[in-house]
Amino acid sequence: MATKFDLDDDGVVVIIGTGAGGGTLANELAQRGVKVVALEAGGRHLPTDYVNDEWDAFVQLSWLDARTTSGSWRVARDFAGLPAWIVKAVGGSTVHWAGASLRFQPHEWKARTTYGHVAGANLLDWPIDADEMDPWYAAAEDKMGVTLTNGIPGLPGNNNYKVFEAGAKALGYSQVSTGRMAINSQPRDGRPACIQLGFCFQGCKSYAKWSTAYTEIPAGEATGNLEVRENAQALVIEHDANGKVNGVVYADADGVHHKQMARVVCVAGNSIETPRILLNSNSALFPDGLANGSGQVGRNYMRHMTGSVYGIFDRPVKMWRGTTMAGIINDEAHHDPSRGFVGGYELETLSLGLPFMAAFLDPGGWGREFTSALDGYENMAGMWIVGEDMPQETNRISLNFDVKDQFGLPAPNVHFDDHPNDVAMRNHAYRQGMAIYQAVGATRVFPTPPYPSTHNLGTARMSEHARDGVVNRWGQAHEVSNLFVSDGSQFTTGAAENPTLTIVALAIRQADHIAREMNAGTL
Numbered sequence: 001m002a003t004k005f006d007l008d009d010d011g012v013v014v015i016i017g018t019g020a021g022g023g024t025l026a027n028e029l030a031q032r033g034v035k036v037v038a039l040e041a042g043g044r045h046l047p048t049d050y051v052n053d054e055w056d057a058f059v060q061l062s063w064l065d066a067r068t069t070s071g072s073w074r075v076a077r078d079f080a081g082l083p084a085w086i087v088k089a090v091g092g093s094t095v096h097w098a099g100a101s102l103r104f105q106p107h108e109w110k111a112r113t114t115y116g117h118v119a120g121a122n123l124l125d126w127p128i129d130a131d132e133m134d135p136w137y138a139a140a141e142d143k144m145g146v147t148l149t150n151g152i153p154g155l156p157g158n159n160n161y162k163v164f165e166a167g168a169k170a171l172g173y174s175q176v177s178t179g180r181m182a183i184n185s186q187p188r189d190g191r192p193a194c195i196q197l198g199f200c201f202q203g204c205k206s207y208a209k210w211s212t213a214y215t216e217i218p219a220g221e222a223t224g225n226l227e228v229r230e231n232a233q234a235l236v237i238e239h240d241a242n243g244k245v246n247g248v249v250y251a252d253a254d255g256v257h258h259k260q261m262a263r264v265v266c267v268a269g270n271s272i273e274t275p276r277i278l279l280n281s282n283s284a285l286f287p288d289g290l291a292n293g294s295g296q297v298g299r300n301y302m303r304h305m306t307g308s309v310y311g312i313f314d315r316p317v318k319m320w321r322g323t324t325m326a327g328i329i330n331d332e333a334h335h336d337p338s339r340g341f342v343g344g345y346e347l348e349t350l351s352l353g354l355p356f357m358a359a360f361l362d363p364g365g366w367g368r369e370f371t372s373a374l375d376g377y378e379n380m381a382g383m384w385i386v387g388e389d390m391p392q393e394t395n396r397i398s399l400n401f402d403v404k405d406q407f408g409l410p411a412p413n414v415h416f417d418d419h420p421n422d423v424a425m426r427n428h429a430y431r432q433g434m435a436i437y438q439a440v441g442a443t444r445v446f447p448t449p450p451y452p453s454t455h456n457l458g459t460a461r462m463s464e465h466a467r468d469g470v471v472n473r474w475g476q477a478h479e480v481s482n483l484f485v486s487d488g489s490q491f492t493t494g495a496a497e498n499p500t501l502t503i504v505a506l507a508i509r510q511a512d513h514i515a516r517e518m519n520a521g522t523l
Contacts, residue, residue, distance in 0.1 A: 019092020091213025
């Protein structure tokens, strides 16, 4: 029988969100004997429910609540209602992620020290470093079964990867592989090896890809210490007269409001919903939003410097066959300001199906150049650029009081402008990506601007001092001792690497800290 906790049980930890951060944290706490209520805004979809069709899967899984955008970024023009492509379901965006699992490089924990002053950037060193994170990364890699770690072989290379690898080696790159991926290359943890279906973004029907939906969440529920409430959208976090949080008000599937009392609250709603909940939870004690005395809640929004490069060849590639993200070049990830920018970037294979190519290649641009690109789809290879973007105070999530969601609350507005460092890095990456394909005989190469991003970071960042951020080195709010941020919102800077492995490692570390402090009676 599924575990049920009473609404008035004030001894539970309430976690908002069940993705990489929240789902991992829920299981880790449950395994340590802590009672947990996890509130998930979406429903529960499992591999038997996933749809191997891009648009049907998008509608099934995506977060499509009211959102607005502003700023000079392309997304505000072409995808004004969809600033980010994330999942509203048990498992969060681990249902839809590609699986790339890379550690931060040591210098990336100390961006302010390493890069120095960068005009217009709100750089800050993380209050933790690579040495401290090493055992937590190791725990995350073991949990997720990351390939090319712990003796786990890499995934096979599909055609998209083979083109990518040949071009990389022709350019003299040496750090190219099928990548460190949280996708089974051999049976592990009761789940089979990848069968190269090619619909990684639509949910892995074979269970080979790690997702909290069918790894962490059922493992936590099996302990009897975790209750997941589906279709339960958190609205506001409430606190007592002393400023300690004491519960979360949420709406159920029928729109009825409930308050779940709590000993501790952990927010893991992705870097748009997390600050939105904090800002909506304003009160006389916290007039600018919960835990927002610094004014930093919602600020320093990062989405990684991204873009894509496609090449068309004289023979079929059929890039859609096999894993969506089938390989990674790490050679440009280092810090080398002689290139004209600070920080670095990864080049990663990417394939989109025809429906998404038509939507994202050049929305509204149905000219001959666009249609001829689609004509070459079968002969096309593709890659994605992922680089460290600069945190800026003006890039932020704020409340749009002119647009309300289905619950009557102000919708989040996502404001973003590229920093000049982002532009310089993207242009360098475009040149390198095109050169990779030209080196192996591409008949045509073209870069494409960024899509709605899946890497949403910052907005409730870690800082040594309360004035500079929102949470401390444990993800614990500087101003509210029993409030934690448990997702990518806590990132001080974004690094060049895909963030999921770091989110999971931080969640394991945070669970250890919360359980220890609860046992000691200090939390």
